[in-house]
Amino acid sequence: MIEFRGVTKRFPDGTVAVDALDLVVDSGRITVFVGPSGCGKTTSLRMINRMIEPSSGSISVEGTDIMSRDAAELRRGIGYVIQQAGLFPHRTILDNVATVPLLLGWNKKQARERAAELMDTVGLAPEMAKRYPAQLSGGQQQRVGVARALAADPPVLLMDEPFSAVDPIVRETLQDELLRLQSELGKTIVFVTHDIDEAIKLGDKVAVFRTGGRLAQYDEPGVLLSRPADDFVDSFVGRDRGYRGLGFLSSAGLPIGDLPTVALGDRLPSEGWALVVDGEHRPLGWVDRGSGPVDEAALVPGGSLYDAGSGSLRAALDAALSSPAGRGVAVDG
Ligand code: ADP
Numbered sequence: 001m002i003e004f005r006g007v008t009k010r011f012p013d014g015t016v017a018v019d020a021l022d023l024v025v026d027s028g029r030i031t032v033f034v035g036p037s038g039c040g041k042t043t044s045l046r047m048i049n050r051m052i053e054p055s056s057g058s059i060s061v062e063g064t065d066i067m068s069r070d071a072a073e074l075r076r077g078i079g080y081v082i083q084q085a086g087l088f089p090h091r092t093i094l095d096n097v098a099t100v101p102l103l104l105g106w107n108k109k110q111a112r113e114r115a116a117e118l119m120d121t122v123g124l125a126p127e128m129a130k131r132y133p134a135q136l137s138g139g140q141q142q143r144v145g146v147a148r149a150l151a152a153d154p155p156v157l158l159m160d161e162p163f164s165a166v167d168p169i170v171r172e173t174l175q176d177e178l179l180r181l182q183s184e185l186g187k188t189i190v191f192v193t194h195d196i197d198e199a200i201k202l203g204d205k206v207a208v209f210r211t212g213g214r215l216a217q218y219d220e221p222g223v224l225l226s227r228p229a230d231d232f233v234d235s236f237v238g239r240d241r242g243y244r245g246l247g248f249l250s251s252a253g254l255p256i257g258d259l260p261t262v263a264l265g266d267r268l269p270s271e272g273w274a275l276v277v278d279g280e281h282r283p284l285g286w287v288d289r290g291s292g293p294v295d296e297a298a299l300v301p302g303g304s305l306y307d308a309g310s311g312s313l314r315a316a317l318d319a320a321l322s323s324p325a326g327r328g329v330a331v332d333g
């Protein structure tokens, strides 16, 4: 895990880019930093690999303060992907990817084999290997950037608006691929975006920043949608985009039959998800944590559960959409 403790960054001109940030990034998950332009997302991200040093506070990776580590050694364990893939224009795609294994001391043949493997991992066809960056689309270039960042097999991947410059349809595909990659490779990913839809789609947890580099809320997407901490988060996350009052669909990782059901006012039987039903056992919504009596404020409205094992996605969607508030569906997991 990556832990920020009271981290502030004040640039020499007096700008406070990040203000007293306390946050724990979970291992093996995707954590998204989201917020309006200039709110300190990039600065926060770059402090993790020491491209920017904090003015005060501390950051640790897997329990070790990053300032006590050699910067070059630290960065070998942290892949970094930015909006412009930053490829070498005069090298082929294969050689662009092979650069990192070569730097790590692999011989040329091994490095090229590793590069070919990485191209496959990120979904680049083998015939792309001989092309040059200018002969690739923006989306393909980003895949190369991801392949290169993965080359040293770092446990941590930092991604700064990697998909913001590609067109919306390709962006969706890249997002889906990232989710697939993550489930296969189990990296700890910190992903920066200004796009709340992207944040909700990708984040296991989402940190919403506000102007001035202050953390406004740090929660799972479902919680941000159903229980925004304040008006800023409320409007940034959804009020103006119409997310409020959506049906909610979750895989929840649970067989439907095993889910506890509770009524409003009941105590949650245990930590975790429960279906909230009315007197006639019709679903009212979901609750996902808490120990006190289930109240309406904690309820994720509407909703239905899709069990990938046995459930019908169509039926689950229909149920989510037919909830009283169901103008759309928020999907989790
Ligand atoms: P974001 O990535 O959320 O758009 P940044 O982290 O890049 O925001 O920037 C946060 C704030 O810090 C902005 O006000 C920006 O202008 C300022 N900033 C960033 N880098 C510097 C710098 N090197 N010197 C002075 N101010 C900076």
Ligand code: MG
Binding pocket: 041, 042, 043
């Ligand atoms: Mg930025």
